[in-house]
Amino acid sequence: IRGGGGGGGGAGSDEAGGADEAKGDEADVEADANDEDAAAPLPGAREQAGLVRKLIHLLMTCTMTSPYRFWLSSCIETFLRGAPETVRVWACDTGLLQHLLCVVLDDKAAGGGHGDGEDGHGHGHGHGHGHGHGAAGDGGDDHDHAHGHHTSSQSLQTTFDLLGELVKFNPLAVQYLSTSVPEVTFARLMSLCFERLVDSNVFLRALILTVERTGDVTSRVARFLDANRIPLLLRMMGTVTVAEVNQENICLVNSGLLFFLFAHEKGALAALLDELRGCDYTSEGLVFGVGRGTRADLE
Numbered sequence: 001i002r003g004g005g006g007g008g009g010g011a012g013s014d015e016a017g018g019a020d021e022a023k024g025d026e027a028d029v030e031a032d033a034n035d036e037d038a039a040a041p042l043p044g045a046r047e048q049a050g051l052v053r054k055l056i057h058l059l060m061t062c063t064m065t066s067p068y069r070f071w072l073s074s075c076i077e078t079f080l081r082g083a084p085e086t087v088r089v090w091a092c093d094t095g096l097l098q099h100l101l102c103v104v105l106d107d108k109a110a111g112g113g114h115g116d117g118e119d120g121h122g123h124g125h126g127h128g129h130g131h132g133h134g135a136a137g138d139g140g141d142d143h144d145h146a147h148g149h150h151t152s153s154q155s156l157q158t159t160f161d162l163l164g165e166l167v168k169f170n171p172l173a174v175q176y177l178s179t180s181v182p183e184v185t186f187a188r189l190m191s192l193c194f195e196r197l198v199d200s201n202v203f204l205r206a207l208i209l210t211v212e213r214t215g216d217v218t219s220r221v222a223r224f225l226d227a228n229r230i231p232l233l234l235r236m237m238g239t240v241t242v243a244e245v246n247q248e249n250i251c252l253v254n255s256g257l258l259f260f261l262f263a264h265e266k267g268a269l270a271a272l273l274d275e276l277r278g279c280d281y282t283s284e285g286l287v288f289g290v291g292r293g294t295r296a297d298l299e
Contacts, residue, residue: 052079060099073158080165088170100163157199164206171214178220197239201255208258233259
């Protein structure tokens with residue numbers, strides 16, 4: 001990822017360093033906006049790249065610590081929301097899907113309290129589609145976005161939300177995750193989703209909706225979701241209690257409800273409830289390599 005490793009060294013922790021970095025990012029954004037590559041014709045297209053293509057280019061080339069990443073991601077997500085499948089496929093073809101996967105799997109971006117920091121609170125930046133962004137257990141406050149200071153959790157959630165819009169009702173994206181992503185990488189991605197459900201549940205919801213809509217039962221994604229329905233649902237139910245539900249974390253509840261809605265449609269709701277009652281929440285881990293008899297419990 002071009003520029004991904006230039007996030008600033010130790011000097012960036014002080015106020016002066018942060019100001020210099022912000023100025024540098026601003027200069028980079030302005031330069032990239034006028035870059036010939038940013039305006040280069042798309043493969044197979046006769047016209048120059050439009051605004052959204054330029055936004056994608058800027059997102060993929062700005063530094064990981066750039067305050068512009070959040071706003072660029074939000075703009076692209078808004079464009080994709082409700083867009084037809086062909087537009088989502090086009091966005092994936094720009095390299096955005098691979099870029100976002102690299103970002104969420106980057107240790108620095110995904111760090112900061114795996115598994116022990118989520119409490120479903122501080123989910124405070126609304127996108128207008130039933131969920132928001134905030135610091136999940138990392139000490140951030142609801143005003144960080146307005147000031148351009150992004151915690152790792154906020155950055156991770158923003159990236160997962162954009163990933164969700166890319167894969168929603170996009171069978172080709174699900175096929176890519178099922179066939180082109182190495183199995184060990186897929187396992188890392190799903191493990192991260194499981195550990196950081198407040199950040200990743202919208203992405204998981206998009207996968208579930210796509211698999212159900214297309215009737216997919218054979219892809220790696222479909223088999224994973226089917227094999228891990230109970231662990232995922234238990235985790236969603238346990239992350240936010242009934243007393244803690246509010247407008248800022250209701251997205252996690254909505255994602256969990258999908259399992260019940262689809263079970264009801266298939267006449268299997270009673271069986272799902274019985275299965276949940278007989279489960280020990282603390283012992284449920286994810287199952288990988290479905291069909292090979294292997295199991296990986298998250299520690």
